[in-house]
Amino acid sequence: MRRATITGWGKYLPPNVMTNKDLEKIVDTTDEWIQKRTGIKKRRIADEDTATSDLAIEASQEALEKANLDPEELDLIIVSTVTPDMAFPATACIVQDKIGASNAAAFDLEAGCSGFVYGLSVGAQFIESGLYDNVLVIGAETLSKITDWEDRNTCVLFGDGAGAAVLQATDKGGFLAFDLGSDGSGANALYMEAGGSAKPASLETVKNKQHYIRMEGNPVFKFAVKTMKRASLDVLEKAELTTDDINLLIPHQANTRIIKSARRRLKLDEDEVYVNLPELGNTSSASVAIAMAEAKENGKIKNGDNVLLVAFGAGLTWAAAAIEWNENI
Numbered sequence: 001m002r003r004a005t006i007t008g009w010g011k012y013l014p015p016n017v018m019t020n021k022d023l024e025k026i027v028d029t030t031d032e033w034i035q036k037r038t039g040i041k042k043r044r045i046a047d048e049d050t051a052t053s054d055l056a057i058e059a060s061q062e063a064l065e066k067a068n069l070d071p072e073e074l075d076l077i078i079v080s081t082v083t084p085d086m087a088f089p090a091t092a093c094i095v096q097d098k099i100g101a102s103n104a105a106a107f108d109l110e111a112g113c114s115g116f117v118y119g120l121s122v123g124a125q126f127i128e129s130g131l132y133d134n135v136l137v138i139g140a141e142t143l144s145k146i147t148d149w150e151d152r153n154t155c156v157l158f159g160d161g162a163g164a165a166v167l168q169a170t171d172k173g174g175f176l177a178f179d180l181g182s183d184g185s186g187a188n189a190l191y192m193e194a195g196g197s198a199k200p201a202s203l204e205t206v207k208n209k210q211h212y213i214r215m216e217g218n219p220v221f222k223f224a225v226k227t228m229k230r231a232s233l234d235v236l237e238k239a240e241l242t243t244d245d246i247n248l249l250i251p252h253q254a255n256t257r258i259i260k261s262a263r264r265r266l267k268l269d270e271d272e273v274y275v276n277l278p279e280l281g282n283t284s285s286a287s288v289a290i291a292m293a294e295a296k297e298n299g300k301i302k303n304g305d306n307v308l309l310v311a312f313g314a315g316l317t318w319a320a321a322a323i324e325w326n327e328n329i
């Protein structure tokens, strides 16, 4: 059976580090509160003149190198982001041009922090159907650009970065199953109010600070705890696996309490879950992509391992993927 598998992975993090101590100087918060309630110690922040596509390009070039693939061989580029360079054209088209992927179709996909896993599922369908052979899926964000640096409820949580994966065809292993879902009744728990057709940008929207992330932390927390477990179990069932078969869980990096709860509910050991949240904060749709690239770099994923990706985010959405890792096609 023709399946999609990941043959290349890459990440890019802007060099500028912002610590909790730095945040103490900006809003009424403490390093202790942030670490205790979220697990985050620091995050990366892109320069003023760095766009999301700039991070995406760096991560993509690393992933293409790992896959030993020329950019001209790419058939499709999908960028998942809630912080595109602009409303249109798609950030994927900017990446397509700048990396020299002259034969690739390109589009953006928006599913909040679940977007990268959604993107993997879309890319995998194109490969399984036989329409395309080489697909690049990117999760990239510059959340610092839509963060209200006066709102302590949100500004302590987010960071910038990008991760990318090259998908190719295999007849052994690869993506075994996906589980995707949404509950739009939770749309107002996590959103950016203005700048779209419902409320176009105006002097008023700028004055009212409606171009920033707004979040109801508690409902999102409860949704996350519930869906991380349910999506994980659903995707494992579709893949005909159990939690005992999992070698590594790579969860969306939003809050260590959410990750811990998922780990306990799935009865996994600490070393079976990849966590980089303390160093990077929540990078939205880049989070699982970066964590996966790091896990590969750190030798946490070997060929033949069963890897489970699970994410939740604005929408509200969730997404999970079960992979039998096979990078040698």
Ligand code: COA
Residues within 6 Å of the ligand: 028, 029, 030, 033, 034, 037, 038, 113, 152, 153, 156, 190, 215, 216, 217, 218, 220, 221, 224, 254, 255, 282, 284, 312, 313, 314
């Ligand atoms: N520093 C200090 N105090 C803070 C604070 C900060 N940065 N942010 C909030 N507080 C305060 C609140 O004002 C509140 O004070 P009050 O009791 O006087 O009203 C108190 O801390 C507790 O707030 P609460 O919202 O109940 O905290 P919490 O334990 O739910 O933690 C989050 C808040 C945001 C960390 C948590 O709800 C969370 O992680 N939610 C999920 C968010 C998420 O994952 N978003 C991204 C989805 S992709």
